[in-house]
Amino acid sequence: MEWMETSPEIADEIDAMIRKHGISAVRETVTLFKKSSSSTLTEHDIEREVAKRLSKYITQGLVQLSIERVRTTNEFQSSLRDSKAPYTVVLHTLLPLNLPEYTPRITFALKAGPTEIWRTESSFAIRSLVNLKDTRITLEENKLKEFRFGSLSAAMSIYLKKEQMEGAIHSFNRDLTVPGMMAKEEKQQGENSPNVSS
Amino acid sequence: MISDVESMKANLRGKGSFWISAGFFLLIMAILSSSLVVPCLSATIPSPVSARHTPAITPPAPVANFSADITTGSSPLTVHFSDASLNTPTSWVWDLDGNGRIDSQVKDPVYTYREPGVYSVTLTVNAGAGTDIETKKGYIVVTRSAPGPVAGFTSDITSGTAPLTVRFSDQSTNDPYSWEWDFDSDGRIDSREQNPSATYKSPGSYSVRLIVTNKAGADEMTRGKFITVQSSPETPAQASPVTPTKATPVSTIPPTTIRPSHPLTTSPAVMDTGNEAPDFMLFLVLFISAALVAAAYLLIRSRSSCSSGNETQELHLELSGGIDYGGELPPVIDPAEILQPGDSREKKG
Numbered sequence: 001m002e003w004m005e006t007s008p009e010i011a012d013e014i015d016a017m018i019r020k021h022g023i024s025a026v027r028e029t030v031t032l033f034k035k036s037s038s039s040t041l042t043e044h045d046i047e048r049e050v051a052k053r054l055s056k057y058i059t060q061g062l063v064q065l066s067i068e069r070v071r072t073t074n075e076f077q078s079s080l081r082d083s084k085a086p087y088t089v090v091l092h093t094l095l096p097l098n099l100p101e102y103t104p105r106i107t108f109a110l111k112a113g114p115t116e117i118w119r120t121e122s123s124f125a126i127r128s129l130v131n132l133k134d135t136r137i138t139l140e141e142n143k144l145k146e147f148r149f150g151s152l153s154a155a156m157s158i159y160l161k162k163e164q165m166e167g168a169i170h171s172f173n174r175d176l177t178v179p180g181m182m183a184k185e186e187k188q189q190g191e192n193s194p195n196v197s198s
Numbered sequence: 199m200i201s202d203v204e205s206m207k208a209n210l211r212g213k214g215s216f217w218i219s220a221g222f223f224l225l226i227m228a229i230l231s232s233s234l235v236v237p238c239l240s241a242t243i244p245s246p247v248s249a250r251h252t253p254a255i256t257p258p259a260p261v262a263n264f265s266a267d268i269t270t271g272s273s274p275l276t277v278h279f280s281d282a283s284l285n286t287p288t289s290w291v292w293d294l295d296g297n298g299r300i301d302s303q304v305k306d307p308v309y310t311y312r313e314p315g316v317y318s319v320t321l322t323v324n325a326g327a328g329t330d331i332e333t334k335k336g337y338i339v340v341t342r343s344a345p346g347p348v349a350g351f352t353s354d355i356t357s358g359t360a361p362l363t364v365r366f367s368d369q370s371t372n373d374p375y376s377w378e379w380d381f382d383s384d385g386r387i388d389s390r391e392q393n394p395s396a397t398y399k400s401p402g403s404y405s406v407r408l409i410v411t412n413k414a415g416a417d418e419m420t421r422g423k424f425i426t427v428q429s430s431p432e433t434p435a436q437a438s439p440v441t442p443t444k445a446t447p448v449s450t451i452p453p454t455t456i457r458p459s460h461p462l463t464t465s466p467a468v469m470d471t472g473n474e475a476p477d478f479m480l481f482l483v484l485f486i487s488a489a490l491v492a493a494a495y496l497l498i499r500s501r502s503s504c505s506s507g508n509e510t511q512e513l514h515l516e517l518s519g520g521i522d523y524g525g526e527l528p529p530v531i532d533p534a535e536i537l538q539p540g541d542s543r544e545k546k547g
Contacts, residue, residue, distance in 0.1 A: 029515065033513065033515055036513045037512065037513040037514070038512070039512075039513070039514070039515075041515060041537060041538070045537065045538075046515070046517075046537060049517055049537055050517070053517065053519050053532065054519075057519060057520070057521050057530070057532075060521060060530065061521050061523070064523075064527055065523070065526065065527070068526065068527065100523070100524060100526045101524060102521055102522065102523050102524065102526070103521065103522040103523075103524070104519065104520070104521050104522075105519055105520060105521075105522065106517060106518075106519045107517065107518045107519055107534075108515065108516075108517060109515070109516040109517075109518065109534065110513055110514075110515055110516075111513065111514055111515075111516055112512070112513050117513075123522075
């Protein structure tokens with residue numbers, strides 16, 4: 001299972017965050033790059049790419065850690081059956097899941113040919129609390145084969161990590177969609193779902 | 199015949215020294231070329247920097263110290279203090295008169311002590327790593343101000359027939375160190391000697407003024423109509439009524455004392471003086487030509503090096519990234535991509 005698509009809500013939040021704060025590494029990189037290269041690469045180009053990557057990483061971390069946390073819940077454990085046939089369980093209400101902190105990072109490298117001549121990195125610490133409802137999981141021989149978020153809301157705080165300190169630069173609390181995994185697709189694909197129970 | 203042989207030897211020596219000089223010049227230019235090209239390349243490619251792995255360094259604590267340009271003198275005494283603290287402090291607090299109050303917060307203050315006394319000086323320096331205090335007790339000693347001078351003078355005679363030579367005697371007190379005499383009160387200084395003499399050539403009454411100066415100040419004394427010069431039938435009219443008899447000495451060197459330090463012809467081994475100028479001109483022309491050629495070559499070489507470096511090593515920016523889960527999950531490593539201007543590709547899984 002891979003969730004490579006970005007939540008549009010998270011992308012909106014990251015765009016707003018970068019517009020508001022900027023990223024010092026981006027400015028640093030652009031300054032150095034313009035001095036050393038004739039390229040027309042702009043700060044906006046880099047910021048856009050940073051926003052895109054960061055949104056993707058935050059979404060991916062949120063999804064992966066949510067699944068890991070769901071695995072540990074009583075609801076999930078009690079839904080395990082000694083069945084070789086695949087079956088699907090809907091977890092209607094889960095307690096809020098406090099996800100462990102994870103750290104997306106973006107690395108900027110200035111290269112001349114294959115030689116790296118300068119590098120810097122921006123790391124962000126993500127702390128989040130997730131509420132899930134109607135989470136649909138498909139199991140086969142006690143292994144998770146499919147995971148679909150029913151309703152996902154998250155309170156997230158994004159911290160910019162520096163060498164000896166970190167500071168919160170953005171927070172939000174909103175419902176999130178994970179494209180391809182939400183109710184619309186779920187309804188379309190629900191007809192093909194095997195045994196569904198709650 | 200012998201002189202011809204010696205002349206040839208001399209010419210050969212001259213040309214040999216020329217080629218040695220030219221070779222030496224080319225060697226220097228080669229060294230310079232390497233030093234020109236390397237900065238060119240190094241300016242193109244900045245040195246690698248890793249912002250992530252920069253270790254945290256705790257700066258050492260500052261050590262306060264200072265000095266002063268003068269520590270003893272009479273009031274008012276202006277003292278220039280110089281910070282000599284170690285480990286680059288970022289702030290300075292000075293108590294310059296020992297009264298416990300802050301007198302200055304600059305690095306190198308200037309302070310004027312107006313009252314006599316013995317003063318302690320305290321410097322407190324601060325840096326990120328801590329604070330240090332240095333106190334020098336009784337560091338500045340200010341004595342009472344020296345008294346100003348009092349001008350006074352006399353002369354051996356005060357009247358006579360022209361031309362009248364008068365010898366003046368300074369009687370100023372409190373150790374003046376300069377004297378300015380105006381023998382006829384025309385506003386111009388006629389002598390700077392302590393005890394000058396002057397000759398009055400025209401009849402009349404002359405006021406004399408003396409200005410004396412010491413460390414504490416200046417004073418002047420003017421004696422009106424102090425010198426009276428009577429006319430003499432044989433005294434011709436003079437453009438200047440008075441002249442100091444002792445002119446300011448001027449050092450002159452008699453023309454006869456000027457001698458060339460090195461005679462041009464001292465021995466037969468020296469180059470023929472008749473050929474020296476053309477040989478030197480030839481050497482100069484060749485030297486300048488070689489310098490121009492070498493400079494042009496180096497310029498072309500350094501430019502081609504720089505431009506080829508830019509062409510072959512055009513810089514580009516790569517972005518990569520990933521997710522660290524802190525051991526909760528295996529880290530995600532996203533491959534690097536070269537970022538292009540206006541790149542708006544949507545990367546989907």
